Amino acid sequence: MTWKYTQALSLRTNWDEQNGFFVKRSDDYAKDLVQDMGSKNDLKASYNAMIPDHSIKVNNKLIDNSKEEYPLLVFRDVTYFPLTWRFAVTEFGLETRWDYKRGLGFGKVDKIKLPAAGKIATTGKLKGTITLQSDKSVGTSPDKDAQVFLIPVDFNKDSTTEREADSHVFSGTAPEGSGLFHTWANENGYYEVELPAGH
Template sequence: MFRTIAVRAAAVIIFTGLAFAWPDSSAKASSTEYPAAYPTFPVTVNGMAIDQLHNPYPLLLYRNITYFPMTWDYTSALGLTVTWNEQTGLSLDKNEMCAPLKQTLSAQTNNRSDSLVAIPVPFPVKVNGSLIDNSQERYPVLLYNNITYFPMTWRFTSEAFNWQTTWDDVRGYSIQSCERQAREASLQRDALNAANGGQLAMKDEWVYMNPLRSGGGSHSLVKAKLDGSDRMELSADNALSINVVGDWLYYIVSEPSKPNEIYKIRTDGTGRTLVSDTDGEQLWVLDGYMYFLRYAGRQPSGTGDTAQVQGRVGIFRMSIDGSNEQQLLADPAVLGFYMYGGQVYFRTMEDGKNKLYAMR
């Protein structure tokens, strides 16, 4: 028999071994035991990997279906509202907000060879207001170590909660539960594109690219649908470091006869404008600023005499209209940089060694 402790702020559904009255059917259900195991494959929620080894509430596997503990941290990350009372039992409802996944880890490790036994929950369970018949479920809601565990079947993940789930033998099982986290993945994709030269950029169903840049032929900035259709030339520029910001593309034009200048053009091919004639490379456009590396040999006048310094000068930024330029880092040893999460990560060559630094 069980007593329920409802923790409002923590909202963790926990059951202790003290007395709690349930109908006769619950006694029968609680006597049924189901063998379970720990998943041996990676599991991620909104891109964050779950530490199964040190988690006091580890995921379970029953009949090859992954089960999640209905703790506050997991339900918040999955975008679920959990309510409980002694009369109606447990209710899970989909909402549109997901919190970042928090993991409270323990120094004690879970023994993967342990024999695990769970039982069906001895109380009613509703999903989006509909009562499920747990006794008829092939993958019932379970109780393990006094914690409610919910099955991640297609019926619930896709149809009831509208999550995106994927599986493969290498990456394991992944759940994307909220669009906000999907946007974070999009930002990571854009950052990786910029870090690798910005040869193409994506937004919605369009790809913007300079397809012949490395082929030695005539260059152009073009756009096309994801399937290659509706191809259109936007300009004849040899575009590098392509960034998509709203309805504009920001990029560097690389020509042998002049410095690498920063241009912008609308995504429909109109409004091509010179933003800055600075000699830059590795352009990143983020939060209203353009970040770039600058060469020493062809700096605009008024920035100081650095002609004697060869190669790059350091990391600069300016507003997206070309104003308010400032130098963030003066270091000719910088080879490249990467921006994410409010930090600038940059690589240098010093004393014959590659070194990695970070700054705000």
């Protein structure tokens, strides 16, 4: 739970010696993730993580680490949470996806940055249902959990880096100001995207 990750996941954290560490969900708009790439780790070496000796609260609930199936750990003074459904989805409100080619992705869904203060924030919604037909002899069925990408017809692919493009496809995080949007269809194939004015 580094500062930059909590900002990208709309989480609020705090630490002090008396109360320990706490993290809670926030309605703040998620910021773009900027990774700290300065460390060098030997992937063939062994490193030691520790069970934290301080109290930890998640959404104002005290965690009893002695009863956790996958305990929280501390490594290099950073608290690590297991990405179980309970923590990732129930507590932190994240969306998780697995793709056998790209691996694991997680983050906030449909977090669109609003215009700066003083500007008119006019938005609209694009809605629809995605269906598929696997066999011509049967009717269509909802394409549940389908990804929906909205890309302007005049989009300049050179305006984003390869890493930004991968992030958009993998985690649904569109580069700020790019005009790209992403969402997931629900179990009924229904999707809804909020769009700023002019899109």
